[in-house]
Amino acid sequence: MKEITSVEMFKESIQKPTIAMFTAGWCPDCHFIAPHLPEIEDMHNDYQFVSIDRDQFIDLAVDYDVMGIPSFIAFDRGEEIGRFVSKDRKTKEEIDTFIRGL
Template sequence: MKNITSVENFKEMINAPTIAMFTAGWCPDCHFIKPALPEIEAAHPDYQFVSIDRDELMDLAVEYDVMGIPSFVAFKEGQEIGRFVSKDRKTKEEINAFIDAL
């Protein structure tokens, strides 16, 4: 998973099919799902996966209306095509089902 360090970098990346995970270093649910991310990425080779630290790129989180984390937002050709946000801890199976449904 590539770490996004600038808004410009993010805008370039989302022209290709992309799953963006908005996260933060202090987020326990983000740390919970982190070990499963390589398997999730391997199961979906048609997408590139990027990670955005919401606290470091707050403007990006605000622009895409991301309040809760972790949030998974899917993009294609620069447009949002799906979003998986819930107040509950996310599982590998739920994230895979979200991506499969896109």
């Protein structure tokens, strides 16, 4: 998963089919799902996956109404095409179902 290091990088990334994961280093639910992310990426190789540190890019989190993490937003051609955003812990199966439903 590619880590976003600038707003410009984020804006460029979402021009292609992208799953953006908002996360934070202190987030226990983010650490819970981390071991499953490579498998999720392999299952959905028609998307690129990027990671955004919510604390580092709080303005992006606010712009996309992300308060709970981890949260997943799908983009294509710069437009949001779906979201899996909640305060609850996410499972591999729930993330897979979200992506398959796009």
